[in-house]
Amino acid sequence: MPATPEVPDGKRPTLAHVAARAGVSVALVSIVMRGAYGASAATRERVLKAAEEIGYRPDTRARVLRSNRSRLLGVQFGLRHPFHTDLVEGIYAAAEPAGYQVALSAVAPTRGERQAVEALLADRCEALVLLGPEAPAARLAHLATQVPVVSVARRLRPAPPAVDVVRTADDEGARQAVDHLVALGHRAIAHIDGGRAPGAADRRRGYRTAMHRHGLDEHIRVLPGGLTEDDGARAARTLLAEKPRPSAVLAFNDRCATGVLDTFLRAGVAVPGEISVVGFDDTSLSRLAHIDLTTVAQDVPRLAELAVGRAIARLDGEAVPDGEQVVAPRLVVRGTTAAPGTD
Amino acid sequence: MPATPEVPDGKRPTLAHVAARAGVSVALVSIVMRGAYGASAATRERVLKAAEEIGYRPDTRARVLRSNRSRLLGVQFGLRHPFHTDLVEGIYAAAEPAGYQVALSAVAPTRGERQAVEALLADRCEALVLLGPEAPAARLAHLATQVPVVSVARRLRPAPPAVDVVRTADDEGARQAVDHLVALGHRAIAHIDGGRAPGAADRRRGYRTAMHRHGLDEHIRVLPGGLTEDDGARAARTLLAEKPRPSAVLAFNDRCATGVLDTFLRAGVAVPGEISVVGFDDTSLSRLAHIDLTTVAQDVPRLAELAVGRAIARLDGEAVPDGEQVVAPRLVVRGTTAAPGTD
DNA sequence: ACTAGAAGACCCGCGGGCGTG
DNA sequence: GCACGCCCGCGGGTCTTCTAG
Numbered sequence: 058m059p060a061t062p063e064v065p066d067g068k069r070p071t072l073a074h075v076a077a078r079a080g081v082s083v084a085l086v087s088i089v090m091r092g093a094y095g096a097s098a099a100t101r102e103r104v105l106k107a108a109e110e111i112g113y114r115p116d117t118r119a120r121v122l123r124s125n126r127s128r129l130l131g132v133q134f135g136l137r138h139p140f141h142t143d144l145v146e147g148i149y150a151a152a153e154p155a156g157y158q159v160a161l162s163a164v165a166p167t168r169g170e171r172q173a174v175e176a177l178l179a180d181r182c183e184a185l186v187l188l189g190p191e192a193p194a195a196r197l198a199h200l201a202t203q204v205p206v207v208s209v210a211r212r213l214r215p216a217p218p219a220v221d222v223v224r225t226a227d228d229e230g231a232r233q234a235v236d237h238l239v240a241l242g243h244r245a246i247a248h249i250d251g252g253r254a255p256g257a258a259d260r261r262r263g264y265r266t267a268m269h270r271h272g273l274d275e276h277i278r279v280l281p282g283g284l285t286e287d288d289g290a291r292a293a294r295t296l297l298a299e300k301p302r303p304s305a306v307l308a309f310n311d312r313c314a315t316g317v318l319d320t321f322l323r324a325g326v327a328v329p330g331e332i333s334v335v336g337f338d339d340t341s342l343s344r345l346a347h348i349d350l351t352t353v354a355q356d357v358p359r360l361a362e363l364a365v366g367r368a369i370a371r372l373d374g375e376a377v378p379d380g381e382q383v384v385a386p387r388l389v390v391r392g393t394t395a396a397p398g399t400d
Numbered sequence: 401m402p403a404t405p406e407v408p409d410g411k412r413p414t415l416a417h418v419a420a421r422a423g424v425s426v427a428l429v430s431i432v433m434r435g436a437y438g439a440s441a442a443t444r445e446r447v448l449k450a451a452e453e454i455g456y457r458p459d460t461r462a463r464v465l466r467s468n469r470s471r472l473l474g475v476q477f478g479l480r481h482p483f484h485t486d487l488v489e490g491i492y493a494a495a496e497p498a499g500y501q502v503a504l505s506a507v508a509p510t511r512g513e514r515q516a517v518e519a520l521l522a523d524r525c526e527a528l529v530l531l532g533p534e535a536p537a538a539r540l541a542h543l544a545t546q547v548p549v550v551s552v553a554r555r556l557r558p559a560p561p562a563v564d565v566v567r568t569a570d571d572e573g574a575r576q577a578v579d580h581l582v583a584l585g586h587r588a589i590a591h592i593d594g595g596r597a598p599g600a601a602d603r604r605r606g607y608r609t610a611m612h613r614h615g616l617d618e619h620i621r622v623l624p625g626g627l628t629e630d631d632g633a634r635a636a637r638t639l640l641a642e643k644p645r646p647s648a649v650l651a652f653n654d655r656c657a658t659g660v661l662d663t664f665l666r667a668g669v670a671v672p673g674e675i676s677v678v679g680f681d682d683t684s685l686s687r688l689a690h691i692d693l694t695t696v697a698q699d700v701p702r703l704a705e706l707a708v709g710r711a712i713a714r715l716d717g718e719a720v721p722d723g724e725q726v727v728a729p730r731l732v733v734r735g736t737t738a739a740p741g742t743d
Numbered sequence: 744a745c746t747a748g749a750a751g752a753c754c755c756g757c758g759g760g761c762g763t764g
Numbered sequence: 765g766c767a768c769g770c771c772c773g774c775g776g777g778t779c780t781t782c783t784a785g
Contacts, residue, residue, distance in 0.1 A: 068468075069524075071775055082750045087777060097748060112546060117522045118461040118470075119775035122755050125411075127461075136485040137684065145479055146508040153510070158519070161504040165489040167496070176501070179460045181412075203455060290690040319690040322665050341480070347633040347662040414756055425769045430758060440767060462756035465774050 070113040079107035090115055117158075121181055128157050130368060131182030133173045133190065136163045138284075139340040140310070140355070141188045144209065147361025148186060155369055174200065184368035187211070189255040194220075205371035207364045210355075211255035212381070221371070222381040223364045227256045228263030230353035230386035234307045234335045235267035237351075237388055241396045243305040243333065244273055249282035249292040249317065251309035260337065264307060282309050289316025297324050304397040305333040311343045314350055318393065329395035339389055349392035356384050413456040422450035433458055460501075464524055472501050473711060474525030476516045476533065479506045481627075482683040483653070483698070484531045487552065490704025491529065498712055517543065527711035530554070532598040537563075548714035550707045553698075554598035555724070564714070565724040566707045570599045571606030573696040573729035577650045577678045578610035580694075580731055584739045586648040586676065587616055592625035592635040592660065594652035603680065607650060625652050632659025640667050647740040648676040654686045657693055661736065672738035682732055692735035699727050 072090070076083045081100060088095045089104040090113075096104070107113075121127040130152050134141040145161065152159050160182055162173040170192050177185060184205040190197065191211075198217030200206050207221045216222065231248075238246050248264040251257030261279060268277045280292040289308055293316065296302055308314035314336030321328050328334055336343050339354030363382045370377050415433070419426045424443060431438045432447040433456075439447070450456075464470040473495050477484040488504065495502050503525055505516040513535050520528060527548040533540065534554075541560030543549050550564040559565065574591075581589050591607040594600030604622060611620045623635045632651055636659065639645055651657035657679030664671050671677055679686050682697030706725045713720050 069775090073775085083776080084751075084778085085749060088749090091777080093777095095748065100748080114518075114521055116465075116524060116775055118464050118524050119755090120777075121461050122459075122465055122757090122775080123777045125755075136488055142479040142485070145506060146510070149506070149508050150510045161506060163488060163492070163504060165492050167489070167493045175457075178457055181459060181461050286688045286690060290688075316688070316690055319662075319665075322662075323690070345629045345633070345659070347629060347659055347666070412756095416756080426756090427758080427770075428768060430756095431768090434758080436758095438767065443767075459756055462774090463758075465755090465776095466757045466759085468774075 069116070070108075070111045071116075072113075074111055075104065075108045075113045078111060079104045127181045127183055129160050129180065129182045130157050130184055130186055130365065131160045131162060131174075131177030131180070132186045132188070133162050133164060133170065133177065134188040136165055138189070139312070139342060140210075140338045140357075143340060143357050144188055144361055147358045148365055150358070151362045151365040155365065157365070157369065178204065183372055186364050186368055191255070205368050207368050209360060209364050212259060216379065216381070218379060221364075221367045221377070223360055223367060224256070224381060224383060225355045225360065225386050226383045227259035227386070228266065230337060230355075230388075231260045231263030231307065232267040233386060233388040234337075234353055235264060235271070237390065238305045238307070238333060238335065238394065239271050239273070241305075241333070241394060243397050245276045245278075245301070245303040246273070246305045246307060247278040247280060247296065247303040249280045249289060249306060249308045249313060251313070252281065252283050254284050254309070257309060260309060276303075278303060282313050284310055284312060286312050286316035286319070289313035290320045291316075293317040293320035297321075297326065302332065304331075305335070305394070307335045307337075309337060311336040311338045311340045311350060311352055314352070314393075315342060315348060318348070318350070329393050331398075333394040333397070335394060343389075343391070351391045351394040352389055354387045354389045356387065359384050412459070413451075413454045414459070415456075417454055418447060418451045418456045421454060422447045470501075470524045470526055471499060472503050472523065472525045473527055473529055473708065474503045474505060474517075474520030474523070475529045475531065476505050476507060476513065476520065477531040479508055481532070482655070482685060483553075483681045483700075486683055486700050487531055487704055490701045491708055493701070494705045494708040498708065500708070500712065521547065526715055529707050529711055534598065548711050550711050552703060552707050555602060559722065559724070561722060564707075564710045564720070566703055566710060567599070567724060567726060568698045568703065568729050569726050570602035570729070571609065573680060573698075573731075574603045574606030574650065575610040576729065576731040577680075577696055578607060578614070580733065581648045581650070581676060581678065581737065582614050582616075584648075584676070584737060586740050588619045588621075588644070588646040589616070589648045589650060590621040590623060590639065590646040592623045592632060592649060592651045592656055594656070595624065595626055597627050597652070600652060603652060619646075621646060625656055627653055627655060629655050629659035629662070632656035633663045634659075636660040636663035640664075640669065645675065647674075648678070648737070650678045650680075652680060654679040654681045654683045654693060654695055657695070657736075658685060658691060661691070661693070672736050674741075676737040676740070678737060686732075686734070694734045694737040695732055697730045697732045699730065702727050 072083045072086045076086045086104050089101050162177045164173050186207045189210045194213045194217050197220050201219040209223050250261050282288045282292045308317050336350045336352035339352045343350035343352045415426045415429045419429045429447050432444050505520045507516050529550045532553045537556045537560050540563050544562040552566050593604050625631045625635045651660055660677055679693045679695035682695045686693035686695045
């Protein structure tokens with residue numbers, strides 16, 4: 058029996074198996090598998106053939122162990138947030154061309170942010186990209202002492218040193234929405250907010266400031282909301298019960314806006330005829346033909362690209378200036394907004 | 401200068417650093433970190449303190465390399481499918497108590513199933529749990545020669561050897577929906593199908609069979625649909641244009657049903673007054689108060705538990721009988737179904 | 744004398760077998 | 765019998781060395 062059997066039973070083939078089969082050294086197989094310089098074309102072909110035949114597959118875990126780099130980006134996200142899943146798609150698209158792998162760690166009912174991050178770190182991720190993290194700023198700062206940390210869509214005030222923030226100019230987005238509505242002729246514009254959700258404070262502030270600038274202070278109206286459809290529906294029911302109803306509503310996000318829309322439709326309140334509705338995020342939800350929601354788009358590919366780029370820059374030891382990267386939002390006008398009283 | 405400096409600059413602390421700091425051997429630290437037997441309480445405390453101080457964190461990749469088991473379950477899922485993300489939550493809940501970690505690999509526009517699976521395998525996952533895989537059965541069979549494979553929600557005919565299938569009795573679910581509608585007095589019940597999506601064929605067949613059993617052959621009507629809201633909306637528009645409209649619609653899934661609902665609402669067609677709508681999956685979408693969709697529930701926790709259980713059983717070398725694990729669906733009656741003509 | 748191609752030693756961080764006091 | 769240390773190997777990358785041309 059040979060020292061290294063060609064077909065290792067139920068076990069995973071290794072470099073040694075390939076080497077034995079191809080009749081070369083292990084080191085040479087390593088060179089070939091990495092596509093590195095130092096093997097002749099003929100050998101290369103023999104080795105690749107042998108690897109193919111026994112179904113060899115490089116073991117990333119062993120590889121990482123040796124080379125001190127893992128080239129792994131850890132991403133924490135919420136399974137239930139469409140905005141997060143959209144971002145994850147963008148992160149894959151940005152990371153892989155840069156030569157980085159992505160490790161996903163979801164936040165779920167049975168799995169908090171702490172666990173999600175611990176898993177990523179134990180897995181040797183070189184940097185952490187956290188989508189809408191709700192952990193205390195101090196915790197993020199502590200993490201950042203161990204590994205580069207990028208907070209996406211969650212502003213941190215005061216900014217802890219070394220924690221990068223990539224976010225949309227939420228206040229500016231709210232302003233664009235208000236400007237649009239005012240230009241259409243609206244005056245009584247209400248805002249259904251996101252409570253303590255990441256970004257909510259800025260959107261609220263942006264709304265208030267914009268209303269003030271238009272001299273509409275007396276129409277400022279912030280209703281408690283949240284980030285789910287139910288939150289939006291609840292706030293919408295409050296509005297329905299009112300005598301002079303606002304003629305337009307800016308919701309915290311698209312999910313919230315969807316809840317508002319649906320509640321109005323069911324109550325026979327025409328949108329945008331009787332009331333205009335604006336969302337936030339431009340998730341796939343709002344783009345659907347039958348929702349057709351006017352919304353403030355976050356530039357997801359750009360956010361993903363910046364987040365990945367920032368993490369990589371830190372890893373490459375570039376002198377990255379502290380400070381946020383703020384991406385401009387863009388209002389997308391669709392079918393849920395119109396001049397008031399357009400019935 | 402000591403052989404192993406206590407604070408390894410920017411590097412990750414290892415067992416050796418902890419050992420040096422605590423003044424014990426590396427092996428002993430290993431024992432303590434694993435909570436294994438063989439260390440005195442005093443030593444244990446000293447070691448843990450040292451580890452804490454320098455921020456030591458076990459390296460799963462090295463650990464995996466050493467112990468031939470990785471205790472890692474690879475999960476492939478679609479970021480855009482709420483049903484998948486719900487399942488992922490269930491898989492976390494089922495796997496972690498059983499002592500298995502979960503590795504997520506998403507299918508995205510820039511990342512096909514092939515890439516997703518390759519990443520999982522390179523990462524040394526011991527088994528693969530594929531949610532609604534669309535790869536050819538032959539490919540799945542090939543994978544199964546290397547590692548246990550569980551296909552969730554995708555039936556395989558003929559069943560390849562060694563590929564486990566965990567799925568809902570889709571035909572039975574469609575039957576329950578039809579029975580419910582017939583009991584309410586409906587006769588003209590249409591089905592918006594899912595094309596070639598996993599499960600679509602069975603739901604279509606279940607619908608046809610049920611209609612036939614009720615003597616409603618002449619009312620059988622299958623419209624081409626799909627798994628997104630837009631697909632549902634498109635089919636709904638087709639129905640709107642018809643003269644004698646069906647009085648009820650069974651949609652392929654909840655997303656599709658949502659599209660149908662919205663289109664009807666916008667057209668002023670009352671649901672369930674003029675037309676009843678039934679979805680499939682019971683995703684969080686349908687449970688929302690303002691959608692309140694009657695739907696066929698898939699037992700997500702059970703599916704997740706079976707999928708994980710099956711994978712683990714294979715890994716434990718249990719003699720698992722080939723064959724599918726079929727989970728019963730359960731109709732959840734909510735607000736979108738009623739007797740016909742209840743206006 | 745110089746180079747491409749190939750081989751061997753050793754290391755990464757950790758866990759287990761076996762030994763020692 | 766308990767607490768602990770030494771040594772080796774998991775799979776693969778890197779550095780050094782050796783050989784043939």
